[in-house]
Amino acid sequence: MDVTRTTAIVLAGLLATAAACGGDDDSSTSGDGGAKDTSPPSSVIDPGDAASYKPQLDPADFVATVDNPYWPLKPGSRWSFEGTDDGEVERIEVVVTDQHKEILGIQATVVRDTVKDEEGTLIEDTYDWYAQDKEGNVWYLGEDSTEYENGKAHSTSGSWEAGVDGAYPGIAMPADPTVGKSYRQEYYKGEAEDVAEVMKAGAGPETVEAGTYKDLIVVKEWNPLEPDVVEQKTYAPGIGVILEEKVEGGEGRVELLETTIKP
Numbered sequence: 001m002d003v004t005r006t007t008a009i010v011l012a013g014l015l016a017t018a019a020a021c022g023g024d025d026d027s028s029t030s031g032d033g034g035a036k037d038t039s040p041p042s043s044v045i046d047p048g049d050a051a052s053y054k055p056q057l058d059p060a061d062f063v064a065t066v067d068n069p070y071w072p073l074k075p076g077s078r079w080s081f082e083g084t085d086d087g088e089v090e091r092i093e094v095v096v097t098d099q100h101k102e103i104l105g106i107q108a109t110v111v112r113d114t115v116k117d118e119e120g121t122l123i124e125d126t127y128d129w130y131a132q133d134k135e136g137n138v139w140y141l142g143e144d145s146t147e148y149e150n151g152k153a154h155s156t157s158g159s160w161e162a163g164v165d166g167a168y169p170g171i172a173m174p175a176d177p178t179v180g181k182s183y184r185q186e187y188y189k190g191e192a193e194d195v196a197e198v199m200k201a202g203a204g205p206e207t208v209e210a211g212t213y214k215d216l217i218v219v220k221e222w223n224p225l226e227p228d229v230v231e232q233k234t235y236a237p238g239i240g241v242i243l244e245e246k247v248e249g250g251e252g253r254v255e256l257l258e259t260t261i262k263p
Contacts, residue, residue, distance in 0.1 A: 050224075053187055055168055057139070059105035066109050066132040070217050070235040071173035073109050073130055073138075074262040079240065082209070083254030089118040092254065096262075103141045104163045106131045122148045126158075136175030140186055142167065160188040170194070173235070177201060177217050185221070196221045199232070206234055208242050208255040216242075 066073035073096045081092040092115050099110040108129035115124040126145040132138050142161035147154050162169040167188035174181065182197040197220050204214035213236035221231045229249030236242045239259060246252030 050187065050189070050193065053168060053184055057104050057106060057133075057162075057169065061133050062106050062131050063134055064107065066130055066138055068132060068136050068138045068173050068175065069237045070177060071130075071138045071240055072238065072261060073111060075109075076262040077260060079259045080257045081241075081254050082257055083244070083252065085246075085252040086250050090123065090254075091116050091118075091120075101127075101129050103129055103131075103161060104169070106139075106141065108141045121151060124148065129161075130172055137171055138173040139169050140172040141169045142186075157191070160186070160192050167192070174198075177219075190225070193225055194221060194223050203234075204236075206236075206243060208257075210242065210256040210258050213239065213242055220247075 075096050075098040077096045079092075079094040081094070083090050083092060092113065095112045097110045097112055100107045101110055102108070108131045111128045111130060113124075113126040113128060114122065116122055124145065124147050126143050128143045129141040130138055131141060142164075143159060144156075144161075145158040146156050147158070160167045165188070168184075168186075170185040170187060171183045172185060174183065177198045179198050179201050182195065185194040185196055186192045198217060199220050200216070200218035202215055203218050204216040205212050206214075206216055215237055217235040219233045219235070221233060222229065226249070230247050231252070232245050232247050233241055234243040238261065239256070242256040244252070244254040
């Protein structure tokens, strides 16, 4: 996933409860009522072991609103970015729609992410799907993505949906993004395997075109399918992503130009 496609993703953290993300059921029972061990399964915590990554989500553990302070998705909110990817200038518009899509029995918020070139020609049009659990973790449940060439639809190869064809959801932003936490943002073998780690918390200030922000979260992201490419994203509270930079494997930078956050 390149630096522009991950603007709306982004695609973080350990999961707070087994109820929100049980793996293969190997939990034990106690002798005083048969209560299950609710510690998070190691298959979810360890992003390096793709073979055992099988989070199972319970719709009852999810809430209607995505209001994580570092990933607020109130319908009508929008973000405008400008980026360069290996010298190519692109404009990215991200809008939280009032639509929902049911995935794994969960009502996911639909976010539209469009990428255009310097002349305004559409390059990519993506609908991302997010939902928040009761603990405040924001889950990424997939995307419907179309790439364009010369104004015509060219490929939908980046699309995937949790629960379809072996794809699993990941975390876009954890309830508690503390330094050192690593996580899978998505998992669709051979297609979407982004992994991330929280590098800094309480960082800043950082100035971009939209303003100066502090109390920032800085996240490193990489994809085992492209091991030479590493990106870094910076999140501001109440805003979300304000800056993306490709730190290995080429040159790329995306910064926030302006935003409208609905209360």
